[in-house]
Amino acid sequence: MTVACLFSGGKDSTLALHKAYSEGIKTDLLITMEPENDYSYMFHKPNIEFTKMQADALGIKQIMSITKGEKELELSDLENVIKDNNIDTIITGAIASEYQKKRVDDICKKFNIKDYSPLWGIDPLSELKELSNSFNAIITKVSAEGMDSSLLGKRIDSDIIEKLMKINQKYKIHLAFEGGEAESFVLDAPLFKKKLVIDESEIKIDGSNGEFIIKKMHTEEK
DSSP, X not given: OEEEEEOOSSHHHHHHHHHHHHTTOOOOEEEEEEESSTTOSSOOOTTGGGHHHHHHHHTOEEEEEEEOOOXXXXXXXXXXXXXXXXXXXXXXXXXXXXXXXXXXXXXXXXXXXXXXXXXXXXXXXXXXXXXXXXXXXXXXXXXXXXXXXGGTTOBOSHHHHHHHHHHHHHHOOOTTOTTSSEEEEEEEOTTOSEEEEEEEEEEEEETTEEEEEEEEXXXXXX
């Protein structure tokens, strides 16, 4: 049987994978759903193509599957990947989204597989602090009041956490971005055998939305 991680390349799925590892749960497969729709309810899109480099850095096999990203219908695309790969356990980075958690739980019940969500209910500030200590996770998209372009491309470190806390106090954002306030991408983490380095990028602003687009990357030995 296969242990799979629903992997977007962002902070939550990467941290969940690490927590599973610390509990002795070895991940055999990364499942990355690539939505054609920029506004998928379930799946992360910014810089998704570079998850291939993360998978290589982790030394874990990856399956990338394209989905139209249409609400509810996109779940059948995930189901097809699960059915085709004899999966026994699926790891997710769900934190507080009842919408996402319930739908993954329903799929797990349907196929009689285990759902391991080690971040579920975690204190958002605790998660950010844990990331700042041992991960290089950058902010790649902002789309909420108070979240401006000055955050784009920045590592989630103590300075950024302080800034996010001030935004939270004023605008009541979710510090872990569970309301869709932002997206992230991990460049380095404890299980990475190589670190990812950005060579070329650009920032695009569209009204209240901003995106840090990675254009080119390479890996370096740690």
